[in-house]
Amino acid sequence: MEGTAEARIVAWIEAHLGRVIRIERQPRWRPAWFVDVDHDGALLPLYVRGDREGMEGSVPVSLEAGILERLEAAGVPVPHVYGMIDEASAVVMDRLPGRANLATADSDAARGAIMDHYMDVLAVIHARDTAEFTPLGFPVPADAEALALVNFERFERRYRPTKRRPEPLLEFGIQWLHRNVPRHRYDPRFILGDPAQFMFEGDRLTGLLDVELAHIGDIAHDLAGLRLRTIPEPLGDIGRALRRYEAASGQPLDRVAIEFHTAQFSLATPMSLVGELHAPRAVPETLQYLEWFHQYALTGIEAIAAIIGVDLPPVTLPEPAPGRHAGIADALPDTIGDLTAGDADAAYRRDATARTARFAQRAAIFGPGIEAANLDDIAAMTGVRHPDWQSGDAALEAFVLAAGPDRDAALVALFHARTMRQMLLLEPVLNRTSRIEHLIPLAELLD
Template sequence: MLSEIDHIAAEMGATHVVRFVEAHLGGTVVAIERIPRWRAGWYLTLERDGEAIELYARGERGPDFPSPFDLEHEARVHALLETNGVPVPHVYGLAEGPVRTLIMARVPGQQGLALARDDATRRELMTTYVGHMARIHNIDGERLRHAGFRVPTDPTDVAMSEVFRNVETKYLLLGRRDPLIEFLRSWLWRNVPERTRSTFVTWDSAQFLQHDGELTALIDFELAHVGDAYMDLAALRTRDSIEPLGDLHVTFAEYERLMGESIDFQRLRFYEISQLTVTLMLQFPVLIAPDPESDYVPHLTWYIDSARYALDIMAELFEIDIDTVDVPQAAPSTYHTRLRHLVTTMRTLARSEPKTDLARYGIAVDPTMAERTSASTAVDEFVGWRARCAYRLARHLQRVDEIGSTLDAQNRDDIARLVQHEVLDDAHADETLLTVIDAVGAEREVELLRLFAMRLQRLHMLLGPADSLIVRHRVLQSLPDRA
């Protein structure tokens, strides 16, 4: 006879998770909750010897959004950091099943700084985080080799490290090239800095949990590897654009104090562009061939935001301004009534965004409304999340119907002016851009930068209504050398 938890786990696709936990940790799983987000994940409560043990089961990414490393690599990262005194969730093991899943302790806390009690606490939390970053960057190379990590010594291998090369290889194997990614890749390979000191980096940095004023754990290490220390600093400005981190000038100064050396901010901009290019290459497979389980619009949003910030930072390097594109008047097709009806219907079906998610991104909410979902409603919460996915996609397509043809024509006109001949359609536009990028080097960088900046502004307009948060482009904090 199956228990209630067995039935819930089966409906969530987590039977293998429950079986692994009970077999390897002992006790009985008394609660399980599917986390409503783009990748498979579950919260579990294990009862053992009268004690309730909270666990987090982190599934691998979907087939259209693979990680550069496997879950075994991520487990090794947790073990390395835990051994070196960095607070991270303890990993218990890997559950094999329909979705390979890493089982780890669930550490109390909320992600980011938005729900910290006050500004002073936020500053202290960031100071604590930078201290942990410095500790990670000082892990000895021999320890890294002994723990099974590849430690590059060639300067190019340090700067264009495992994550970039692994992701680039998978992107190239797709057999389909994205003009913007090609432009950025070409620029990066022409401008590789001379870096000889290899350092362990989390890469997708500044992700941590905090509770009652204390930093409880650093999290999310699927891209951690040995590269350049600047890779961790490179994530800060763009992460701050969605999860406010406070005054980053203070953060950079604290890092300089701890490491005993000044930051070369021009060189840091290279790593910011490199990291954003990796994000683009990771998103591209989802955009051209999404898995049925994928939440399409967030991936498109990550692509657009990453692209715009890469171009913003390149404009900083070139010390040029980027022109602003005006939003065109809506010119909906004859099918617009049906699209509007679809959006209205999906809005009714979709739940509002979880309060904890809104707070994490710096949107004011009442903290008392952030409640944990019980096992009895977990499946319903996941269904609600899937409805929100469909609603966001419907709203995007409605906006495409309203202004998409106008923006596509503007993009073709821009390319025609660049090459001085007619561009027939959107496919021809991409082919033309790729031909230009392959044929030229640094001599047309500024022209292409301006063209892509306008193209990405237009694509951003298509995500949703003109007054919605999703089309907002927050200006990055300045780096200290341009304050």
């Protein structure tokens, strides 16, 4: 282990906190470790969280540590930070008790109580003076437009240099969001940026997790984020949670702003993943990135459709067209899945690779029909039939960049159909939900 990140972590902890009894890499898409320490004869459970790997412009864990320290000082339940390990680009913090996924709550009543507690905590965070956080480098947006787009424009700046091919849906979303900012709102607050990540035990929070996307922005961003977080990790009754926040904070729910921020929050995710998908690395998470890309492109388009009043008809996959060697591809996922894995991390990599092989098998069968349907849609929109998806996407992006608001409804319908085809292709290999998730309309949540 000498010379590795784990060796540096062990050395730092033993120099500052006590003897390391156990260190275990968490099997996930970013470097993190569970560490048990003998601290003056008592067990001290720690969590060591490293910087994201290979994702340009990611927030360093040193900034996240600063946020946690300020929230702890304000009485917000968060893990205590013991320090930074500069040599490993990692922060050492308490390992919170409990578990993280509300789908595993003991009952619906417990889930509701936990979310009540969370919304009360969120109201407390939003009430903090932004001056507490500006020393960390967070700017206070100057006006309503800057406030609405502060998070989105950060992702847009990261997206531009990583883009290697046309992304017509994202270019449409960027234009639409800039044209449709809720200019009636200007109330800068410190917000979490990626809300509803926490540990819980029984019917109470034990602490917040993952505050790396926190910034000074509009509280509607965090409220919109609940609608998106419940996709991978069901949070229960989101309408109840929003009403709880309204009561706890005294802030009326602005539905227009929440819908706008649902769109911008959604579309920030695929923008952040373009680099990983345009130039994939040899990592097991690529299929997960593809899933996130299309799932949140879908919710972004659904939010825009809700704002402008576009009905989105059902979409189906084209007929399958198996190739000559389809049988070999059919056998590959199970072949990979049967491989022996020596530890949890190896099992994670094996299983992710097997899922990727299953997706590749489906893409070989359905891909040509999907691209033909997409080219049909582009021809209907632009009047020109293109020979392949590359030239079609380039033409569609050029069309989007030249189009005015009068084309918004037609483009929303087109992008919804394109995205749904990709989601239907992915559906059998979706990681957490095993089904395509759609936005629940705000009226249905709140009325």
